[in-house]
Amino acid sequence: xxxxxxxxxxxxxxxxxxxxxxxxxxxxxxxxxxxxxxxxxxxxxxxxxxxxxxxxxxxxxxxxxxxxxxxxxxxxxxxxxxxxxxxxxxxxxxxxxxxxxxxxxxxxxxxxxxxxxxxxxxxxxxxxxxxxxxxxxxxxxxxxxxxxxxxxxxxxxxxxxxxxxxxxxxxxxxxxxxxxxxxxxxxxxxxxxxxxxxxxxxxxxxxxxxxxxxxxxxxxxxxxxxxxxxxxxxxxxxxxxxxxxxxxxxxxxxxxxxxxxxxxxxxxxxxxxxxxxxxxxxxxxxxxxxxxxxxxxxxxxxxxxxxx
Amino acid sequence: xxxxxxxxxxxxxxxxxxxxxxxxxxxxxxxxxxxxxxxxxxxxxxxxxxxxxxxxxxxxxxxxxxxxxxxxxxxxxxxxxxxxxxxxxxxxxxxxxxxxxxxxxxxxxxxxxxxxxxxxxxxxxxxxxxxxxxxxxxxxxxxxxxxxxxxxxxxxxxxxxxxxxxxxxxxxxxxxxxxxxxxxxxxxxxxxxxxxxxxxxxxxxxxxxxxxxxxxxxxxxxxxxxxxxxxxxxxxxxxxxxxxxxxxxxxxxxxxxxxxxxxxxxxxxxxxxxxxxxxxxxxxxxxxxxxxxxxxxxxxxxxxxxxxxxxxxxxxxxxxxxxxxxxxxxxxxxxxxxxxxxxxxxxxxxxxxxxxxxxxxxxxxxxxxxxxxxxxxxxxxxxxxx
Numbered sequence: 001x002x003x004x005x006x007x008x009x010x011x012x013x014x015x016x017x018x019x020x021x022x023x024x025x026x027x028x029x030x031x032x033x034x035x036x037x038x039x040x041x042x043x044x045x046x047x048x049x050x051x052x053x054x055x056x057x058x059x060x061x062x063x064x065x066x067x068x069x070x071x072x073x074x075x076x077x078x079x080x081x082x083x084x085x086x087x088x089x090x091x092x093x094x095x096x097x098x099x100x101x102x103x104x105x106x107x108x109x110x111x112x113x114x115x116x117x118x119x120x121x122x123x124x125x126x127x128x129x130x131x132x133x134x135x136x137x138x139x140x141x142x143x144x145x146x147x148x149x150x151x152x153x154x155x156x157x158x159x160x161x162x163x164x165x166x167x168x169x170x171x172x173x174x175x176x177x178x179x180x181x182x183x184x185x186x187x188x189x190x191x192x193x194x195x196x197x198x199x200x201x202x203x204x205x206x207x208x209x210x211x212x213x214x215x216x217x218x219x220x221x222x223x224x225x226x227x228x229x230x231x232x233x234x235x236x237x238x239x240x241x242x243x244x245x246x247x248x249x250x251x252x253x254x255x256x257x258x259x260x261x262x263x264x265x266x267x268x269x270x271x272x273x274x275x276x277x278x279x280x281x282x283x284x285x286x287x288x289x290x291x292x293x294x295x296x297x298x299x300x301x302x303x304x305x306x307x308x
Numbered sequence: 309x310x311x312x313x314x315x316x317x318x319x320x321x322x323x324x325x326x327x328x329x330x331x332x333x334x335x336x337x338x339x340x341x342x343x344x345x346x347x348x349x350x351x352x353x354x355x356x357x358x359x360x361x362x363x364x365x366x367x368x369x370x371x372x373x374x375x376x377x378x379x380x381x382x383x384x385x386x387x388x389x390x391x392x393x394x395x396x397x398x399x400x401x402x403x404x405x406x407x408x409x410x411x412x413x414x415x416x417x418x419x420x421x422x423x424x425x426x427x428x429x430x431x432x433x434x435x436x437x438x439x440x441x442x443x444x445x446x447x448x449x450x451x452x453x454x455x456x457x458x459x460x461x462x463x464x465x466x467x468x469x470x471x472x473x474x475x476x477x478x479x480x481x482x483x484x485x486x487x488x489x490x491x492x493x494x495x496x497x498x499x500x501x502x503x504x505x506x507x508x509x510x511x512x513x514x515x516x517x518x519x520x521x522x523x524x525x526x527x528x529x530x531x532x533x534x535x536x537x538x539x540x541x542x543x544x545x546x547x548x549x550x551x552x553x554x555x556x557x558x559x560x561x562x563x564x565x566x567x568x569x570x571x572x573x574x575x576x577x578x579x580x581x582x583x584x585x586x587x588x589x590x591x592x593x594x595x596x597x598x599x600x601x602x603x604x605x606x607x608x609x610x611x612x613x614x615x616x617x618x619x620x621x622x623x624x625x626x627x628x629x630x631x632x633x634x635x636x637x638x639x640x641x642x643x644x645x646x647x648x649x650x651x652x653x654x655x656x657x658x659x660x661x662x663x664x665x666x667x668x669x670x671x672x673x674x675x676x677x678x679x680x681x682x683x684x685x686x687x688x689x690x691x692x693x694x
Contacts, residue, residue, distance in 0.1 A: 018515070050511050052379065059521070063517065063520055063521070064521045064522065065521065065523075068516055068520065070515065070517060072515050073511035073513070073514065073515060073516060074511075074515075074516070074518070074520075075378075075379065075382045075511060075517075075519060076517065076518060076519030076520055077375065077378060077379075077519070078402055078405050080375075081378065081402055081405075083375075084340060084367060084372035084373075084374075084375025084378075085375045085376065085379030086379055087340070087372075087376050087379060088338050088340065088365070088377065088378065088379025088380035088381075088383065088385075089379040089383040089511065090379075091338045091365065091376075091379075092338055092380055092383035092385040095335070095336040095338065095361050095363060095385070096335055096336060096361075117368055117372070118367075118371070118372045118375060120368070121369075121372060125365070
């Protein structure tokens with residue numbers, strides 16, 4: 001096992017010994033999904049886990065038969081079926097009194113788009129599933145096409161002049177299902193991520209985690225800068241980090257500083273925004289509107305503390 | 309054994325319920341269901357049952373219904389669902405996934421025309437689209453046969469040598485909504501007949517991945533294994549027939565059901581309820597001195613080619629009756645079996661009852677009157693034009 005990391009929080013003897021995601025996998029360097037799985041390993045500890053994965057980069061990363069990258073029992077499903085298959089697997093576990101966490105690991109295409117109907121239905125039924133969406137804002141596996149998670153202004157292989165439409169607000173949509181727990185996760189904030197993963201793992205019912213997952217290949221960014229990009233997205237207010245309990249109680253976890261400096265830095269470090277020439281002043285009004293609403297929902301008009 | 313008055317839809321659901329309860333000491337039962345005419349009553353009936361260690365999930369689409377069945381079977385429990393026509397088309401990719409993952413899902417299909425244009429009546433074209441993807445397919449002719457076949461389907465699907473989905477087909481309305489007396493076994497008999505579900509590759513604690521990437525030669529070998537396991541079903545089904553008879557005291561019909569076919573000069577080959585009609589026509593024409601027989605293909609996948617070939621030997625004329633159309637070629641039953649007939653046999657395709665039209669004895673009589681004078685087969689003919 002590696003040395004204890006993250007301020008002694010992870011890599012301790014309490015953590016799961018076997019990695020969830022083994023070395024030698026085929027993910028690109030700097031992939032946010034890889035980081036998500038390393039974080040999840042530490043959060044999972046000794047809990048029994050099964051993974052359900054729809055068509056996604058994660059399905060490719062799972063390895064070629066008969067090798068397996070995932071260190072836990074894993075089922076690959078069709079693109080739109082992860083939530084349905086997870087409903088079946090979680091039901092069987094419950095019927096047999098087994099203390100197993102059934103975790104869906106899906107990309108934004110499988111969550112925001114093609115898998116949305118089955119996701120919404122499983123959330124409506126409040127199935128006992130932890131759903132983790134690693135959102136790289138693109139169909140990465142097929143070479144980088146737009147999804148409804150792609151932000152406006154981003155060039156993708158099928159929006160060569162930049163996407164015109166806004167990103168879907170998936171967390172608000174999931175909150176509207178009044179599920180017990182929904183949260184957005186910043187991989188650049190390990191302590192917050194760890195706490196939320198633990199909360200989500202040990203909550204009953206449908207839990208949804210939305211991870212902003214840097215994709216150097218699709219974002220045309222430097223692989224080593226992934227976490228820095230996430231930090232900038234959080235600092236600028238572009239990616240709000242908060243959690244929602246029972247679709248009602250909103251808690252903002254990380255206070256941005258809302259600087260144009262952070263926002264411009266975020267945009268300029270990714271070549272996908274180059275063509276549309278997007279700048280902080282283009283994005284600021286929408287960010288302000290979003291936060292105004294979030295402040296009202298969370299009941300905190302004044303920022304609590306500054307973490308970013 | 310009790311006798312109940314049940315529709316075929318309810319019969320299928322009751323058979324599934326008994327099978328579900330039979331696994332209460334195993335890993336239980338879970339099913340994803342979604343309504344569609346004419347199979348709706350099947351899922352409704354299932355939803356009304358109390359199943360110890362069982363759950364029926366009312367999902368948002370057929371695609372997810374099969375998705376739930378995949379997750380359930382992957383977790384090692386017994387599973388079942390029912391659908392029709394566009395619902396089957398909507399769950400198409402998951403049916404193939406269940407088959408290729410070698411998961412024992414039992415699927416009752418009330419066959420219905422594909423739309424739009426919307427048509428809710430019987431047609432085999434929905435199920436036949438799935439003939440090439442590794443699902444076992446039965447086509448039933450009456451209520452008792454359907455009930456028994458669903459029970460047997462669990463045994464067959466979960467057999468270690470088989471491990472693949474089984475589709476049990478009934479023509480929409482014609483059979484699905486026909487109410488008839490059905491012998492229902494006691495739970496204890498079903499418990500004895502169905503071993504507890506034991507899926508060797510289920511998700512447990514051993515890290516392994518189901519459905520991951522394969523390279524071409526691996527896929528080639530897996531398809532080949534699947535194909536050979538499917539062919540073995542012909543033999544395994546014969547074994548299960550014997551055990552079924554021992555358990556319930558009645559015989560499951562053969563994979564191919566021959567009726568007064570041995571000395572026949574003219575043979576009617578068909579699937580589903582048209583096979584019953586053909587038997588009545590055979591009786592009528594035999595009484596008039598014509599040497600006519602009938603052959604009903606009950607098991608369509610795997611196709612019992614040797615049995616069909618044996619029944620085709622020496623026939624002068626064979627009428628293939630298809631309640632389906634492979635557009636651009638002709639009837640699917642005809643196109644799949646014509647190569648099994650002797651070169652000298654005149655085998656003619658008749659498309660009948662497409663979109664749910666009645667196929668009555670007089671229609672079959674008319675087709676035979678068209679067939680018998682023929683010295684060579686023509687292009688597939690449609691019933692109304694004969």
